[in-house]
Amino acid sequence: GSADSFGNKVDHKIIGIDPGAGEMKLTDQVVKDYGLSNWTVQSGSESTMTAALDKAIKKKQPIVVTGWTPHWMFQKYDLKYLKDPKGIYGKSESIHTIVHKGFEKKDPNATKVLDQFHWTPADMSKVMLSVQNGTDAEKAAAQWVKENPDKVSAWTKGAKKVSGKSIKLGYVAWASEIASTHVIAKVLQDLGYKVTMEQLGAGQMWAGLAKGSDDAIVAAWLPSTHADYLKQFKDQVTDLGPNLKGTKLGLVVPSYVKINSIEDLKD
Ligand code: PBE
Numbered sequence: 001g002s003a004d005s006f007g008n009k010v011d012h013k014i015i016g017i018d019p020g021a022g023e024m025k026l027t028d029q030v031v032k033d034y035g036l037s038n039w040t041v042q043s044g045s046e047s048t049m050t051a052a053l054d055k056a057i058k059k060k061q062p063i064v065v066t067g068w069t070p071h072w073m074f075q076k077y078d079l080k081y082l083k084d085p086k087g088i089y090g091k092s093e094s095i096h097t098i099v100h101k102g103f104e105k106k107d108p109n110a111t112k113v114l115d116q117f118h119w120t121p122a123d124m125s126k127v128m129l130s131v132q133n134g135t136d137a138e139k140a141a142a143q144w145v146k147e148n149p150d151k152v153s154a155w156t157k158g159a160k161k162v163s164g165k166s167i168k169l170g171y172v173a174w175a176s177e178i179a180s181t182h183v184i185a186k187v188l189q190d191l192g193y194k195v196t197m198e199q200l201g202a203g204q205m206w207a208g209l210a211k212g213s214d215d216a217i218v219a220a221w222l223p224s225t226h227a228d229y230l231k232q233f234k235d236q237v238t239d240l241g242p243n244l245k246g247t248k249l250g251l252v253v254p255s256y257v258k259i260n261s262i263e264d265l266k267d
Contacts, residue, residue, distance in 0.1 A: 005267045006062060006259050012039045014251065015052045015065040018172070019043045020202030022225030023066050023089075023249050030088045030251070034262050041066075046174050053077065057254050064265070067252030070121040070176055070244075072132040081250040083261040089249045090224035094242035095180070098220045100212040101236050107215070109159050110167050110188060114216055115240045116155040117184050123148070124244060127179035141182035145190070152187055162192040170198050170205040170214035177219040180243065184218055202229070210236035218243050225249060 002008070014031075016024050027041050044052075049065050050073060056063035057077055064082070073079060097114050104111040123144070130140035145152055167188060171181040185195040198214055206226070208214045210233035220226050220239075230239070251262055259265070 002267065006064075006257070007039065007265060007267045009062045010064060012036075013064075014039060014041045015049050015063060016041045016043050017049050017066055017174075018045050018201060020172075020204075021066075021174075022202070022221060022228070023068060025228065026089055026225070026249065027066050027251070030084075030086075030262060033086055033088055034265065036265055038267070039265065053254075060254075060256060062253070062257050064251050064253050064257075067250060068176075069246075069248040070124050070128065072125065072128045072175060073252070075125065075129055076132070078255040079252050080255050080257075080260070081248070081252055082259065082264070084250055085261065085263065092245075093221060093224055093247050095176070095218070095244040095247060096220040096222050097216065097218045097240040097243045098209060098237050099216045099240060100209055100214065101238050102212075103215050104238055107165070107167070109162065109191075110165075110193065110215075111240070113156055113159050113188060113191065114184065114218070116157060116159075117187070117218065118155075118243045119151060119180075119183075121244065121246050123151070124176060124179050127183060128175045131175065131178060137178050137182040138186070141179070141186045144183055145186045155187060156191060159191060164192065164194050166194045166196065167216065168196045168198060168214045170200050170208050170217050171219050172202050172205055173199050174219075180218045202226075206230075206233055209233070212236075221247060221249075 031039055053065050127140050127144050131137050169181055171177045185197055188195050206229040209217050
């Protein structure tokens, strides 16, 4: 391609995240389906991706990253999604709560709360932004719980207080999942549960839930992003349905970048 093509300016690199993320698989598919054979998808983590984005924006340089909504990056920076005319990243989806199969019988009380848990992207964004601004996740979650008694009482409606019963939640260190997991953990703690939160890779989180080493997750992006994981483990888990609706995935660039579509990545 021409020397001043967007691809050349960014070394034909898409800045990705952790290899287990569903979005990384979808991005490999994007590379194939859009004929971007001279591009590489660089893996890392959410924090290496946002650090690269921050650095590029400070210097007003071009960059393309794997991004998603809800995410604080859209509040902090002026960004846009590249159009995806082939629809590889799928439509808007939901985040589901899923328990280890049998947990619903073992602890119907906790299952009731997990099942009733649902909030909005705006709710989640408040917690994410607070964590991003330096508040630790437990404090940010406690603050949100304190400020939203109506939502919390809808989630705990009909649930009983317990005394030190254990529950283990698995999650991945994505900002969205740090927020949701800490909020539901706080709600369960306030009911008397002894909650353990286990931070894992995406594959480990799903495998751990299937094995029963964790009881529940609130971090399943469906129907597309985690489709392969759900397919693999569907007989060992119970899907309690969405806890948040209206997510989005895609390739994200700073607004000052000239290109507008994934098709423009071709040299
Ligand atoms: N994400 C955030 C995850 C789900 C939550 C989009 C990075 C993924 O791709 O699996």
